[in-house]
Amino acid sequence: MNKAQSSALRALAAPEWEPTIGTPALSSFEAARGALRRDLTLAFRQRGQLIQPLAFFAMVTLLFPLAVSPQLGRLREIAPGVLWSAELLASLLALEFLFRDDAQDGTLEQYALSGQSLTALLFAKTTAHWLLTGLPLALMAPLAALSLGAPASAVPGILLSVGLGSVTLSLIGAIGAALTLGMKRSGALLSLLTLPLSLPVLIFGARATQLAISGETLVAPLELLGALAVLGITLAPFAAAAGVRISLE
Amino acid sequence: MTWTWFHRLGSPPYVYGLARRLTPWLGWPAALLILGGLWGGLALAPPDYQQGDGFRIIYVHAPSAWMSLMVYTTMAIAAGVGLIWRIKVAHAVAASCAPIGASFTFAALVTGALWGQPMWGTYWQWDPRLTSELILLFLYLGYMGLRAGIEDTQRADRASAVLAVVGVINVPIIHYSVTWWNSLHQAPSVMRLAKPTLPASMLVPLLVMLLGFTLLFGALLLVRLRAEILTRERASSWIREALGA
C-alpha cells in the first residue's frame, strides 16, 4: 500500500467513521459522500494514472487521419464514429482503475461489511470514476472533434452528448468490473461483457455528434442519452453491488 | 393455490426424474414436427411470387432466430429465479441454456446471410434484425465467457445470473436503438426481409417449424439439465438410485 492510500485509510478509520454495532453511525448519503471524497483525494495524489485514458483517447483519434486521409472534409464525415469508438475504448481502459486497488487492499470488503448500503457506496465510487475519467474525456472530445474538421459551433453539442453518454458508460462498466473482480486476466472478457451493452450509447451519441457537426438540432438523441443515463443510475448500482458481493464471497 | 409444485421444482432428485420422464414426450413430437415442417416448407408451400423458391429459407431462418430470443429470455428468467430464491436447479437451467441459444443464434446469422445474397445482392446487410442478432451472439458469448472465467460453480452461477438479467433488460433497448439507427441510414433501394401476410399454405409449415423448434429446445434443455444436476450434486445418495448403480 502506498502512502496516499494508507493516509486515506487512516482518514476512514478516524472517529467520525467508526462504525457502531447495530445501527450505522452515518446515513447512507453521508457514507457515500465520504467514499466519493476519499476516491477523489486518492486519485489526485496519483495524477499520472488519470492521464492514461486521455492519452489513449487522443492516440486513437490520431490513428484515423493517418489511416484514412488528412482531408478535413472526409474526416468530418467519420468524426462521430471515430469519437465514439475512441470514447468507448477509452472508458473501457479506464475501468481498470475503478475497483482494482480497492479490491486488492480490502477496502471493498470493508465497504461490504460496513453495514452501509453497498449500492450507495458503489454509486459514489462510480460517480468519482466518472468525474475522474468520463468528464475529462468529455472535455477533450470537442478538441478531438475540431482536429477532425468539426466546426466550432459543434463544441457545446459534442460536450453535452459525450458528457451524458459517458455517465451510462461508467455505470455499465461498473457492472462489468464488479462481475470480473478478482479474475486474473479479465481484460478481454470485460470488453466482451460491456461493449455489447454500450452499443445504444454509441448509436445515440454518434447521432448527436453528427447532428452537432452538421449544425442541426440534437434534442432527440440527447433525450435518448438522458433516458439511458436515468435508467442506468436507477438500476446499475444495484447490479454492481450484487456483482461485488458475489465476487467477494 | 398451493406452492408445493414450485418447491418441488427446487429439489434436484425430483427435477432429475421429471426431466428424464419428460424428455421423450418433447423430443419425439419435436422430431415429427420438424420433419413435417421441412416437408411442408420445401415441397408443399408454393414458391413466393417475388422471391421464388429463395423464400423457403424462412422455414429455417425464422425458427432459429425465434430460438435465439426465446432461449435468452428463458435463461434470464431462470437466472432471475435462481438469484432471488437461491434455487440451485434454476441456475442449472440457466447454465444449460447458453450453448443451445448461442448455436442457434449462429445458425440464424448464417441463414440470414444466405437469404441476403439472393434478396439484397450481398451476403451481409446492416439490417436491424441481422445486426441485433449479431449483438445477441456477443451477449451469449459474454455470458459463457464469464461462466468459464469463474471456477467456483456457485459464484459462476450467481455472477452470470446478474449478467443475464442485465442483458435481458438491455435486449429491447439494443433492438430499439438498432432499429432507430437503421431507419436513419436506410437506403431506399434496399429490399427488406419484411414478411407480408403469408397465405396459409406458406404459414402453416412455418408455425409447425416454430413449434417443433420450441419442443426441441425443451428436450435439449432437459437432457443438459440432467447432466448439470449430476455434476453439481456431489455426494447425494439419490444419484446412486437414479443411476441404478
Added chain:
Amino acid sequence: MREFLDMGGYAAFVWPSYAVTLAAIALNIYWARRLLAQARAAARRRLAAQDQRA
C-alpha cells in the same frame, strides 16, 4: 426431382441454409447427449470411489 433440387435457381442458398440449421440441431443433440453421458460416467466413478473408501 431435378427441378426440386434446383430450387428455382436458388439451390446455392436454400440448401446450405437447411444444411447449417440441421447441422445445428444434430450437433446440439450430440452435445447434450455426450454431456449427459460424461456426467453419468463421472458420477459413477465418484460413487465407486466412495464405495472403496467405505
